[in-house]
Amino acid sequence: MIRLLDIAARLLVRFAVLAAVLFLLVPLLVACLLSFDDRSFLGAFPPREFSLRWYRAFASNPTYMDGLMVSLQLGVVAAAIATILGTMGALALMDPRLAGRDALEAVFLSPKFVPTVVIGFSLLVFTARLGIFDPFTRLVMGHVVITLPFTLRAVLASLIGVKRSQIEAAISLGASEARALWDVAVPAARSGIVAGAAMAFVLSFDEVAVSLFLSDAFTQTLPIALVAEMRANLNLTIAAVSTIFLAATLLLLVLLDRTIGIERLAGDVGARG
Amino acid sequence: MDAAVGDGDHTARPAGVMPRLAIWLVTPGLLLLALLMGGPVLLLALESLKPYVPGSVRPGEGITFAHYRELLQPAYLFYFWETFRIGLIVASLSILFGAPLAFAAVRSPSALVRKFLLALLVGLLVMSLIARLYAIEMAWGSNGPLAPLGALLGIAPRHPRYAEVQVGIGLLHFTLPVVALMLVGAFRALSPRLEEAAASLGATRSDAMISVVLPLAAPGIVSAFLVALAMCISNFVAPLVLGRGVVVFTTSLMYTRFADIGNYPSGAAIGITMLILAFLVVYGLSALARRLIPR
Amino acid sequence: MLDVQNLTRSFGGALALDGASLDAGPAEVVALLGPSGCGKTTTLRIVAGFETADSGSVTLAGRDLIRLPAHQRDIGLVFQDYALFPHMSAADNIAYGLRRRGMAAPDRARRVGEMLDLVRLAGLDARRPSQLSGGQQQRVALARALAIGPRLLLLDEPLSNLDAKLRSTLQAELRGILTRIGTTTLIVTHDQEEAMALADRIAIMSEGRVLQIGTPRQVYEQPASRFVAEFLGQALWLEGRMTQGGFLTTRGTLLRCPTPRRVARQYGLLIRPESLRLGEAEGGENQLSATVQSSRYRGEATLLDLLVEGSAPVALAIPHETALPEPGQTVSLTVVPGGCLPVPLEAG
Numbered sequence: 001m002i003r004l005l006d007i008a009a010r011l012l013v014r015f016a017v018l019a020a021v022l023f024l025l026v027p028l029l030v031a032c033l034l035s036f037d038d039r040s041f042l043g044a045f046p047p048r049e050f051s052l053r054w055y056r057a058f059a060s061n062p063t064y065m066d067g068l069m070v071s072l073q074l075g076v077v078a079a080a081i082a083t084i085l086g087t088m089g090a091l092a093l094m095d096p097r098l099a100g101r102d103a104l105e106a107v108f109l110s111p112k113f114v115p116t117v118v119i120g121f122s123l124l125v126f127t128a129r130l131g132i133f134d135p136f137t138r139l140v141m142g143h144v145v146i147t148l149p150f151t152l153r154a155v156l157a158s159l160i161g162v163k164r165s166q167i168e169a170a171i172s173l174g175a176s177e178a179r180a181l182w183d184v185a186v187p188a189a190r191s192g193i194v195a196g197a198a199m200a201f202v203l204s205f206d207e208v209a210v211s212l213f214l215s216d217a218f219t220q221t222l223p224i225a226l227v228a229e230m231r232a233n234l235n236l237t238i239a240a241v242s243t244i245f246l247a248a249t250l251l252l253l254v255l256l257d258r259t260i261g262i263e264r265l266a267g268d269v270g271a272r273g
Numbered sequence: 274m275d276a277a278v279g280d281g282d283h284t285a286r287p288a289g290v291m292p293r294l295a296i297w298l299v300t301p302g303l304l305l306l307a308l309l310m311g312g313p314v315l316l317l318a319l320e321s322l323k324p325y326v327p328g329s330v331r332p333g334e335g336i337t338f339a340h341y342r343e344l345l346q347p348a349y350l351f352y353f354w355e356t357f358r359i360g361l362i363v364a365s366l367s368i369l370f371g372a373p374l375a376f377a378a379v380r381s382p383s384a385l386v387r388k389f390l391l392a393l394l395v396g397l398l399v400m401s402l403i404a405r406l407y408a409i410e411m412a413w414g415s416n417g418p419l420a421p422l423g424a425l426l427g428i429a430p431r432h433p434r435y436a437e438v439q440v441g442i443g444l445l446h447f448t449l450p451v452v453a454l455m456l457v458g459a460f461r462a463l464s465p466r467l468e469e470a471a472a473s474l475g476a477t478r479s480d481a482m483i484s485v486v487l488p489l490a491a492p493g494i495v496s497a498f499l500v501a502l503a504m505c506i507s508n509f510v511a512p513l514v515l516g517r518g519v520v521v522f523t524t525s526l527m528y529t530r531f532a533d534i535g536n537y538p539s540g541a542a543i544g545i546t547m548l549i550l551a552f553l554v555v556y557g558l559s560a561l562a563r564r565l566i567p568r
Numbered sequence: 569m570l571d572v573q574n575l576t577r578s579f580g581g582a583l584a585l586d587g588a589s590l591d592a593g594p595a596e597v598v599a600l601l602g603p604s605g606c607g608k609t610t611t612l613r614i615v616a617g618f619e620t621a622d623s624g625s626v627t628l629a630g631r632d633l634i635r636l637p638a639h640q641r642d643i644g645l646v647f648q649d650y651a652l653f654p655h656m657s658a659a660d661n662i663a664y665g666l667r668r669r670g671m672a673a674p675d676r677a678r679r680v681g682e683m684l685d686l687v688r689l690a691g692l693d694a695r696r697p698s699q700l701s702g703g704q705q706q707r708v709a710l711a712r713a714l715a716i717g718p719r720l721l722l723l724d725e726p727l728s729n730l731d732a733k734l735r736s737t738l739q740a741e742l743r744g745i746l747t748r749i750g751t752t753t754l755i756v757t758h759d760q761e762e763a764m765a766l767a768d769r770i771a772i773m774s775e776g777r778v779l780q781i782g783t784p785r786q787v788y789e790q791p792a793s794r795f796v797a798e799f800l801g802q803a804l805w806l807e808g809r810m811t812q813g814g815f816l817t818t819r820g821t822l823l824r825c826p827t828p829r830r831v832a833r834q835y836g837l838l839i840r841p842e843s844l845r846l847g848e849a850e851g852g853e854n855q856l857s858a859t860v861q862s863s864r865y866r867g868e869a870t871l872l873d874l875l876v877e878g879s880a881p882v883a884l885a886i887p888h889e890t891a892l893p894e895p896g897q898t899v900s901l902t903v904v905p906g907g908c909l910p911v912p913l914e915a916g
Binding site: 176177179180183188 | 616617618637638639640641642643644645647648649651652653654655664665668669709712713716
């Protein structure tokens with residue numbers, strides 16, 4: 001009897017895994033298929049005729065293309081700043097004997113707990129008061145704040161393998177503490193720095209709430225442009241965009257697997273949530 | 274740590290070292306956060322105490338708690354409750370389905386399965402949420418192939434509550450990869466020897482799960498649940514894209530205050546309330562959990 | 569060369585160093601020996617510059633080190649976990665200190681080659697630490713510390729991470745290298761065998777103070793206190809007092825012994841097991857009675873665990889041919905002439 005229950009339980013779990021995987025994948029596959037739909041309206045699934053019209057619609061829309069430009073530039077700038085500051089912070093926090101180390105880490109990670117709408121709105125009011133009106137500058141500010149926790153955590157996780165004795169060995173051989181960190185800790189953190197920068201870029205690219213408050217009519221990020229358009233007129237351009245993102249993600253995954261390895265990356269990412 | 278072990282002196286050492294280099298390393302980041310998050314949030318709090326002048330964006334003079342009092346009205350409390358309720362459901366579902374996913378990703382005997390699952394989870398983590406939400410709209414919407422599934426659950430696309438279900442599905446798509454990956458970390462920390470020991474003592478797989486694995490992974494599960502909950506109640510895009518204006522989260526409420534009405538102080542009050550609630554949820558519930566589940 | 573005076577250091581209320589002093593002359597190898605928690609590692613780290621002392625002084629070749637930051641002290645350090653840089657080859661590891669000093673590339677290469685020859689690792693220069701065995705890593709760590717030609721070499725438990733066989737081989741090699749290089753060396757260890765094998769002088773530490781410094785022979789044969797006597801090798805310690813005829817144990821046995829060399833308030837009697845013989849001697853002097861606790865077979869002899877006059881058990885090695893007494897049996901022991909030594913209870 002117990003054996004039967006056990007087998008039933010295990011089957012249930014297998015089923016749960018399958019259901020979860022399908023739940024996650026099917027919408028993506030549907031969007032992918034729909035992106036090639038030749039119909040000019042959102043018709044019943046599945047499509048019969050296929051074409052690239054929606055990809056053309058996306059590429060030929062100046063609002064989207066401008067938005068893409070803004071998002072790319074914003075992503076690079078914000079990720080760069082966040083990676084530099086996050087790496088510096090992680091290098092300081094890797095020493096467990098540091099005074100107030102845990103409190104400092106909590107402060108650096110605090111943006112994760114603040115709702116992005118609050119960050120966006122508060123920055124809007126703040127920059128207006130200070131007389132900073134350039135939307136790109138505002139966007140960079142907001143995006144750096146929300147990506148900093150991720151770069152810090154990624155670099156910190158990859159610094160776990162660096163032992164304090166290695167830093168002290170470099171110091172005993174004549175390196176100042178800063179030089180020792182640069183020679184010993186930074187090379188070890190390479191994978192974390194890259195992973196952190198990549199995460200920051202992706203996060204910035206996808207961010208809606210902060211961007212919504214800080215964009216204006218002329219400087220919009222791609223997600224904002226898309227949401228604005230889709231709210232007015234839902235069409236399959238978004239399916240084309242989804243598929244492009246899917247392809248980009250797959251590419252990124254292959255790249256990450258070649259360089260860092262998926263198993264290890266999952267460990268770093270899942271470490272502290 | 275492990276510099277020159279041998280004496281055990283180091284266990285007795287209190288923290289107290291703040292070398293100059295460390296100060297130089299953390300100050301830029303701290304300064305940035307103080308200026309770009311701390312300051313603005315403080316300003317927001319001040320803004321929330323100013324009275325609203327209809328028709329003008331500039332707030333009036335003086336201090337008032339009216340905006341906070343307004344939130345105590347049943348209509349608003351209802352919004353807060355709705356947000357929290359959906360968050361609870363989604364967080365629970367993400368644990369329910371995330372745990373088996375995570376476990377399979379860690380312990381499946383097939384390396385291919387493990388790699389596939391991990392790639393799926395990591396990939397979803399980096400994939401655009403907007404793109405996913407619209408994909409869900411298309412898959413589960415009125416014309417979508419999965420709409421009949423909704424009928425199975427007793428709710429048809431025409432049903433007024435369907436928007437709620439869609440928002441829930443969207444949020445679940447958002448939280449499931451995150452929760453699963455956090456649980457991957459929790460399960461990885463457990464040695465397979467523990468399950469083997471349980472098996473050698475006569476436990477079936479399910480027994481070993483319930484009596485050994487889950488209790489040990491409990492702190493990680495609780496963390497993951499709280500993270501999922503916080504993610505849900507702070508989420509803005511899901512109700513925006515899938516809510517059809519019917520599902521109103523506190524985040525959407527805040528945005529409409531600001532964008533449609535131009536009532537900055539009220540929006541600010543909602544924002545500050547959200548912030549406090551988010552903190553309470555994470556820290557309050559985790560403290561509670563720590564009380565109930567001994568580590 | 570190295571002069572450490574009266575170091576004190578507390579960690580959050582706990583006193584780690586309580587006035588520790590030691591010295592090491594040019595080309596001398598001094599071992600800092602003591603149990604876990606005695607303060608030897610803290611002393612090492614203060615000399616190296618990674619820890620500050622609350623009071624006391626450290627001078628190297630006449631220069632005051634306390635004011636000097638760690639990276640300017642010109643001291644070679646070999647860590648217990650070797651602390652090799654994992655992303656650099658063995659050669660790059662060894663060259664690191666030379667780079668910091670601005671040595672030109674050809675000179676560096678030559679020096680690295682010399683060091684690799686010294687530690688007998690020529691040919692392994694391109695290997696990463698992960699591709700080297702424990703013993704090889706230890707040698708690279710040594711070469712790296714010596715490459716900069718330091719005035720002082722600090723070794724932290726150099727052989728503790730190696731298995732027994734490797735340890736004895738490397739002990740001899742290390743001794744040879746240290747002699748050849750001629751650098752003043754301070755070795756921190758909890759292993760007395762290591763200290764005896766490697767050091768010219770041994771400083772015994774306990775509870776933050778150096779109890780005695782002397783050659784291995786001096787500290788073994790003339791320990792300054794009970795702690796030193798019992799820490800080194802095996803010791804039978806009998807409590808009692810000095811009297812006219814010698815030492816009177818609390819059980820009433822009188823044993824002949826020389827007058828104590830150090831003046832102290834209380835003495836105990838130290839008898840090393842190698843000075844004990846099984847059986848009675850003529851004249852009946854210096855006899856002790858003991859109870860057999862157990863016996864253990866060792867390759868070279870059998871060890872008899874004996875309880876003498878209520879002391880802690882001592883192991884007496886007896887050749888295999890001797891008739892083995894049963895556990896519980898009472899036997900007579902004779903102390904060879906000169907085998908009894910009165911030792912102060914506390915170091916002066």
